[in-house]
Amino acid sequence: MTLLAAIGFAIFWQVSKGGPFRAVNPFGQDPYDAVGSIAVQVALFVGALSWARSVRIRHDPSQSRMIPLIVRGDALVASTILVTIIADAIAVLAARVPPTSWGNLLLAGLAAVSASAMACLIALAASVPRLPPIEPPADLTPADAIDDLWIVVRRLVIRLRAFLPGRLVEWVEAFRAESAFRQVPWIDPRSHPWRFACASAILAGMALALAQLREGLPHSLESGLLVVFIFVGSEAAAVIAAFALFGKVLGLRPSRKRADYCGSR
Numbered sequence: 454m455t456l457l458a459a460i461g462f463a464i465f466w467q468v469s470k471g472g473p474f475r476a477v478n479p480f481g482q483d484p485y486d487a488v489g490s491i492a493v494q495v496a497l498f499v500g501a502l503s504w505a506r507s508v509r510i511r512h513d514p515s516q517s518r519m520i521p522l523i524v525r526g527d528a529l530v531a532s533t534i535l536v537t538i539i540a541d542a543i544a545v546l547a548a549r550v551p552p553t554s555w556g557n558l559l560l561a562g563l564a565a566v567s568a569s570a571m572a573c574l575i576a577l578a579a580s581v582p583r584l585p586p587i588e589p590p591a592d593l594t595p596a597d598a599i600d601d602l603w604i605v606v607r608r609l610v611i612r613l614r615a616f617l618p619g620r621l622v623e624w625v626e627a628f629r630a631e632s633a634f635r636q637v638p639w640i641d642p643r644s645h646p647w648r649f650a651c652a653s654a655i656l657a658g659m660a661l662a663l664a665q666l667r668e669g670l671p672h673s674l675e676s677g678l679l680v681v682f683i684f685v686g687s688e689a690a691a692v693i694a695a696f697a698l699f700g701k702v703l704g705l706r707p708s709r710k711r712a713d714y715c716g717s718r
Contacts, residue, residue, distance in 0.1 A: 459500035479548035595642035596630035654692035658685030
């Protein structure tokens with residue numbers, strides 16, 4: 454349910470920035486747009502991770518210690534959506550956009566997305582008292598999150614194995630984060646979670662910069678490099694900040710202190 458709310462939030466956010474909504478959307482401009490883009494990424498990633506963990510528990514009850522992490526993730530997704538939508542609603546009220554049919558549709562979308570987030574929070578609040586007191590694992594790393602997400606990929610490939618090459622199916626079934634990073638131990642997410650987070654942050658920033666090319670090429674090389682620097686820097690900073698703030702809560706980095714920070718030995 455929470456992942457569906459995150460997907461709906463992402464679709465609404467993308468649709469609201471284009472076409473006829475552009476002229477009546479005051480939160481399509483920075484800083485609302487920048488904050489909303491980060492919120493969409495957080496909601497989709499955390500929602501997918503929580504859903505993947507729930508799938509893993511259904512097929513392997515011994516993983517039930519992950520339940521508190523799933524609840525935390527779902528609460529974070531719903532809260533992120535709700536806070537973002539409230540900020541967007543404030544932007545709409547402050548802009549005093551004249552009422553139009555497209556503007557009314559935009560407001561209806563805001564209401565629908567906020568209602569889905571509220572429904573998730575209410576469902577979580579109702580289910581938490583019934584959950585057994587379980588202490589979640591304290592030594593998880595990004596490698597465990599990769600394996601959790603890969604469970605979904607593996608099950609999908611197994612269902613479609615009759616239509617896929619045998620080697621691909623074997624590779625998907627055998628994949629484990631630990632073995633995948635054996636050739637690059639310096640960035641192994643299990644041994645060096647902060648190094649992995651920094652590398653992922655830079656890659657995310659580069660992907661965001663490439664995505665902006667859909668809006669057209671820059672007028673000059675200098676302006677292009679400046680735009681790339683801004684997007685890579687802001688996205689990387691957001692990813693690192695999210696990892697620092699929510700890593701322990703979501704089981705993405707171990708609770709014990711590590712001396713391994715970006716680039717340290």
